[in-house]
Amino acid sequence: MTVSDAGAFRAQILHFTGVPDPLTGAGIEYMEDGVLLVENGRVKAVGRAGDMAQQGLDLHQCEHFPEHLLMPGFIDSHIHYPQTSVIASYGEQLLDWLNNYTFPTELQFADPDFAAVAAAEFLKFLLQNGTTTAMVYTSVFAQSTQAFFSAADKFNMRMIAGKVMMDRNAPTELLDTPATSAADCRELIERWHNTRRLQYALTPRFAPTSSPEQLAVTGKLYRDYPGLYLQTHLSESKQEIAWIKTLYPKARNYLDVYDHYGLLGPRSVFGHGIHLSDDEITRMAQTQSGIAFCPTSNLFLGSGLLNMARLEDAGIPVSLATDVGGGTSFSQLRTLAEAYKVLQLQGQNLHPLKGFYMATLGNARALQLDNCIGNFEQGKEADFILINLGATPLQALRQKTALTVAEKLFALMTLGDEHNIARTYIMGKLAFRRADKAQGALVWMD
Numbered sequence: 076m077t078v079s080d081a082g083a084f085r086a087q088i089l090h091f092t093g094v095p096d097p098l099t100g101a102g103i104e105y106m107e108d109g110v111l112l113v114e115n116g117r118v119k120a121v122g123r124a125g126d127m128a129q130q131g132l133d134l135h136q137c138e139h140f141p142e143h144l145l146m147p148g149f150i151d152s153h154i155h156y157p158q159t160s161v162i163a164s165y166g167e168q169l170l171d172w173l174n175n176y177t178f179p180t181e182l183q184f185a186d187p188d189f190a191a192v193a194a195a196e197f198l199k200f201l202l203q204n205g206t207t208t209a210m211v212y213t214s215v216f217a218q219s220t221q222a223f224f225s226a227a228d229k230f231n232m233r234m235i236a237g238k239v240m241m242d243r244n245a246p247t248e249l250l251d252t253p254a255t256s257a258a259d260c261r262e263l264i265e266r267w268h269n270t271r272r273l274q275y276a277l278t279p280r281f282a283p284t285s286s287p288e289q290l291a292v293t294g295k296l297y298r299d300y301p302g303l304y305l306q307t308h309l310s311e312s313k314q315e316i317a318w319i320k321t322l323y324p325k326a327r328n329y330l331d332v333y334d335h336y337g338l339l340g341p342r343s344v345f346g347h348g349i350h351l352s353d354d355e356i357t358r359m360a361q362t363q364s365g366i367a368f369c370p371t372s373n374l375f376l377g378s379g380l381l382n383m384a385r386l387e388d389a390g391i392p393v394s395l396a397t398d399v400g401g402g403t404s405f406s407q408l409r410t411l412a413e414a415y416k417v418l419q420l421q422g423q424n425l426h427p428l429k430g431f432y433m434a435t436l437g438n439a440r441a442l443q444l445d446n447c448i449g450n451f452e453q454g455k456e457a458d459f460i461l462i463n464l465g466a467t468p469l470q471a472l473r474q475k476t477a478l479t480v481a482e483k484l485f486a487l488m489t490l491g492d493e494h495n496i497a498r499t500y501i502m503g504k505l506a507f508r509r510a511d512k513a514q515g516a517l518v519w520m521d
C-alpha cells in the first residue's frame with residue numbers, strides 16, 4: 076500500500092463508538108498519537124501510531140499533524156441554505172423575521188443560476204466550519220432544490236435535503252399548491268433520492284404555511300417512498316402555537332397536526348420543539364421522532380430555552396443543529412458553546428464529550444446515517460476534519476493548561492469557531508484547508 080492511493084493521517088485522534096461515559100471512558104476512543112488509514116474514500120483502520128507501526132505501517136508515510144486533533148466531520152441536523160445571507164438580521168421574533176427577511180430573500184431562488192451560486196457558497200461555508208453532512212431546507216422553488224443537489228453531488232458531500240412545501244400564509248410568489256408540490260417532490264425524489272451520497276427529505280416548512288390538503292399529500296408521499304426523511308418545524312415560538320390553534324382547531328396540540336397526516340417517525344426531524352406539552356413528549360417518544368436542538372437560533376429569535384434533559388429522559392432522539400439563518404453561526408463549535416449556556420440556565424449540563432458525540436456519531440444516529448458516517452469504524456465513509464486547538468493566542472494559552480481531553484474539548488467548544496478548522500476531508504480527499512492560520516486565508520481543492 077502506498078500513501079498516494081490510500082492516505083495515512085497521523086494526529087491526535089478522537090471519535091466515539093457509543094454514547095460517551097466520561098467516568099468509565101466507554102464510548103470514547105482518544106489517541107494522543109493516532110493514525111487514520113483511508114482507502115478508496117473509506118476508513119481502512121484507526122489505531123495508535125505505535126501499534127500500527129508494530130503491524131508494519133511505515134509511520135514516515137503518514138501526513139503528520141502532531142498539534143492537531145483529527146475527528147469525524149461535524150453533522151448539522153437542521154439548516155436552511157437560502158438563508159445564508161439572512162444571517163444576523165436585526166430585531167424580530169420568528170413570524171416577523173420570516174415575513175421581513177426570509178421570504179423576500181427566498182424569492183431570489185426562483186432563478187436557477189442564482190440558486191446554483193448560492194448552493195456552492197453554502198457548501199463552502201459548511202466545509203470551512205468542518206461540517207461534512209447536513210439536513211437542509213432549500214426553498215419552495217424546485218429548481219433551487221435541483222441546484223442544491225447538483226452542487227452537493229459535485230462536492231461529493233453526504234446531504235439530506237428537500238424542496239420547501241408552502242401553499243398559504245406567505246407571499247403569493249412563494250406559494251406552491253398541493254398538486255404542484257407533490258409533482259415537484261416526486262420528480263426530485265426520483266432524480267436524487269439515494270443517488271450517490273444524497274437523500275431526500277419531505278420539507279413542509281411548518282404547519283402554518285401548509286394547508287390540510289398539502290399535509291395530506293405530504294403524508295401520502297411519505298408512505299409511497301419508505302426510505303424518505305421528513306423535516307419541518309415544531310413548537311418554536313408561543314405566538315406560532317397560538318396561531319396553530321386557529322388554523323387547526325380540531326388538533327389536540329401542535330404535534331397532533333403532523334401526527335394526523337402520518338408525518339411522525341424515526342426518520343422525521345422536527346426543528347426546535349421548545350414548548351412541547353407532556354402529551355406531545357409522550358407521542359414523540361412513542362414514534363421515535365427526533366428534535367433538532369438549535370441553540371443559537373432559539374436565543375437569537377427569543378424563542379425560548381430547550382429543556383434537553385426532559386426530551387432525553389423521555390427517550391426522544393435529540394440532535395444538534397445551527398438553523399442558519401435564524402441561527403447565528405455555521406460553526407458547530409459555536410453551537411455547542413450556546414447549547415451549554417442554554418442548558419446552564421436551566422440547571423442542566425452539557426459535558427464536552429457528550430457535545431462532540433452529538434456533533435458527530437450522535438447526529439449520525441439521529442439521522443439514521445450511522446451505518447455510513449459518524450465515526451471511524453472500518454468501512455465508513457472517510458469524512459473528517461483536522462482541528463487547530465490553538466487558533467488564537469487566548470485559545471493557545473488556555474489549551475496549555477488543559478490537562479485532559481475533556482478540558483481541551485471544553486475550551487475548544489467555548490472559545491472556538493471556524494478558524495479552528497484547519498482542514499476538511501470528504502471521502503478521504505482534501506476539500507478545504509485554511510492556508511495560513513495567522514491570516515486565515517482559504518484554499519479550495521478541486
Ligand SMILES: [Zn+2]
Nearest residue numbers: 153155346398
Ligand atoms: Zn429552521
